[in-house]
Amino acid sequence: MFRKSLTILVGHFGSGKTEVAVNAAMGMARDGERVALADLDVVKPYFRSREAADALARVGVDLVAPEGDLATADLPILLPRVRGLCTGFSGRVVMDVGGDENGARILGALSDLLQMADHDLILVVNFRRPFTPDPESAVAMAREIEQVSRLRMTGVFSNTHLMDRTTREVVEEGLQMARRTAGMLGVPVVGVGVEAGREQDLAPDNPGCGVLSLRRVVQPPIEGPRVPRSGPLFVLR
Amino acid sequence: MQYEMVIAGFGGQGALLIGKMLAYAGMKEGKEVSWFPSYGPEMRGGTANCTVVISDRPVGSPVVQRPRALLALNLPSLDRFEDAVRPGGVILYNTSLVNRECRRTDVVVVPVAANDLANALGNPKGANMVALGAFVGATEVVPMTQVEALVRETFARKPALVDVNLQCLQAGFGEARRCVEGRDRPAAPGM
Amino acid sequence: MARKLMKGTEAIAEAAIRAGCRLFFGYPITPQNEIPEYLSHRLPQVGGTYVQAESEVAASNMLYGASGAGVRVLTSSSSPGISLMQEAVSYMAGAELPVVIVNIMRAGPGLGGILPSQADYLQATKGGGHGDYRVPVLGPWSVQEAANLTMEAFDIADRYRTPVMVLGDGLIGQMMEPVELPDERPPAPDLPPKTWASTGWKGDRPRAVINSLYLDADTLEAHNRHLQQKYRQIRERERRFQMRFEEGDYDLLVVAYGTVARVALSAIEELREQGRRVALFRPISLYPYPYRELAAAAEKARAVLVLELSAGQMLEDVRLALGRSRPVHFHGRTGGHLISPEEAANRMVEVLEGRSQEVADV
């Protein structure tokens, strides 16, 4: 699904970039790879991958994000180490970039190095979000991101969901729209995300791409610890 | 014993100054005093007035609805405060600028032509001193000697003004005394 | 000490100088202009500095700077100006800086008018600006007390490292009364030294950083706990109040602060001459509010009457103190109208004779 040594995840606000990035990085680490996850979200001060620091540390993912007081500072901090990751890191690197073309602007600041690195630029889309209701708006956003980041899109990741109310139809419909988006961009759909534990209910029959199980690691501050209500996660087998 | 008075006139007629001098003289006498001005839009045109309380013990309300004495330097001031004065109190008004009689019959009414008296003494600016002297004469709220000392102190830097103002003060005092002589007066504190 | 006849505003200004304040930052607004006017004249005579700021916002931030550098500093304003100052008041509360702020209240809301009012009570006593903070608030009822409390405010500010507000209605500012002031009122001997102040760092103490920014949630919560601990101390030690006619029995307890309490006192004196049993409770510290003392004072009374130049602000604290133990009645004037002694007396009689309606539940 993510094959290059450097995977850059972009998309609109709330498309699920951070969940995809965290789960992808943790998956790579479980496969025995050396992984660094760079939190490049300089746009919003909450719901960032740095909030998954503990979970990432447990599986050995190296989180590159402002620490201590700076973790909650409303400051667009680009760590010097990120420039190092672009050139001299011996493992896999996942970059979680802030929302839409504003968040992707930070890639422009790194473009001198990124252009030379072996990378994928993946657009994460959730068509059940107001910013990208259809493939056309997703393509328009992709073009804007390409412009500010000075990079070309190399793939689309389908992440359409409705949280707890997601059904297989929602995922299937989202995947079809992702395929049309990818077609217009001239790139493949590299993967589709489904909630961990509900793969049997939700995963499309013929995805034609990898399926990534997404475990919610980062909580929006408004939600608090998630209270399980139903679903196979809690069915005793 | 507590004595409350309202001093009112046009802005510039010296009502606030008269009030301050009364309060100051009261303080010099060892009394408790408060001086409270009307302020704000009223100060521009209309009446400028202040309330002075002189008392043997700490002054309660500095705001007074029913004063024992009124000094009205012009007609609007008389119109506004005439009815507020307590029965048995004193109303002193400046006949130079008031073209009617005082309607109250249950108070001591003292008409004094403050501006005319000051003009006659060759000191047109001294009308407020005439009024102050007359008010002290009519109410005896503070001793005249204390007020005279205050005038000397106030004009210490302009000695030429001391005598002319004392003249006005005494003229007003004399006029008021002649007016109230032989009448029943409301008691003033500590006199 | 010779008695002098002084306006409240002048007495406050002179008292600040006697308390060792040599710095004033402010911006003109009626009805407190005599304070900056007086100080612009007096401060240079005593080697002090007067700065007319470009706005209340700037003035209060100048206070923040000067106080952070460890010097006693004063500002004064009136209601709309105080609202503008709240930015820095919150910062000063957060950075724990001692300053004295005088608010000579005028009628609101908005531009309102320049006439007397007590309508800033809630703003003053419940913090005033953003964030969890409180500011000790003192409400004088005479010119002499305004001077005394101003001098004391500097000590309270230094003792607890907090802004302190002297809250006067327009009458306090404008009336003249005899005042006695000490030639010099040195700071209380037991005040802590200002080792935290930014006076230039020579390595002999921790580096001074005057700041209210705490990015980490735990650190900020700990800072807030520390502030709340300080406010608890203030609530324990700094409650001030006065009672009149507390000896013997009374049917009605009147609660008022500032000059309104004097109006109430005159009314009560007159009613007592007629044999009516009325007593007066006057909070002097409005934060901390003397809740316990008020509750104790109300035990003898059948009913309580609150008088204010507002639509009922201190009323909330009275109800907080009394709960449902006593019926609470209210009389307030707004817009700049004063309460006259006769008006106050009439309301007291209404309550005594059962012709007044208790304040309804909010």
Next chain:
Amino acid sequence: MSSPAVLEETPAAASERTRAPVFGHPESLRQVITHYCPGCTHGVIHRLIAEVLDELGVRERTVGVSPVGCAVLAYNYFNTDMHEASHGRAPAVATGIKRGRPDLVVFTYQEDGDLASIGLSEILHCANRGEKVTVIFVNNAIYGMTGGQMAPTTMPGQVTTTSPLGRDVSLAGHPLRIAELVSALRTPAFIARGAVHTPLHVVEARRLVRRAFQYQVEGCCFSLVELLSTCPTNWGIPPHEACAWVEKNMVPYYPLGVFKTPDGGDRAPRPLGRE
């Protein structure tokens, strides 16, 4: 390429030379890692100020005021007593400190949103009163802290997150030229603009910063140095391009130089008819 002089050096002298520090840490800067992004010039400017404070020997009586902006944490970096001001009010805070303790050397460190937008009133009146403080004004044509929005100093046509089609001068006005604006005041002052996008400019900027502090130490006047700066992160271009961007786009609009010196005379126009 090695010079003959080095070849002729004795081994002892050579050893001494290699051990002698040629580039140390200024005493006025704390030895901590800053939060500034790669390619950001805040660090350079911090260093210039620190070097000047060291040189003038005033570190122990200096108090700095940090702004709200990317340099909000500057109080962690300077090795002096510091105040953190609310947004835009640093000149008022500095006024309070200096009037309270005239013996202190007081400087504010401010950025374009802080100084040129919300704090425009404070800076103009501080300068106009002639407060004897030093203002270091970092102009990078964008709001850095809040994530790249338009600043009063954003260039015409410059794309930011709140001017997505480029700054439209018919709607947002033209960029504010602070050095020019403040130097129009009649009160004597030292007002200059420098830049830090090339080593040569850094050397020149250091001279300006030094002069600014020197005037204050001598009790002479208010001083302000505007320094054109970079923001690769929010501009979205690599650091070397950001430096080139300053030269190409900012320097022509924001001319470098000294705008006002305290002895510069009166700039007021002559009365009409007496030309």
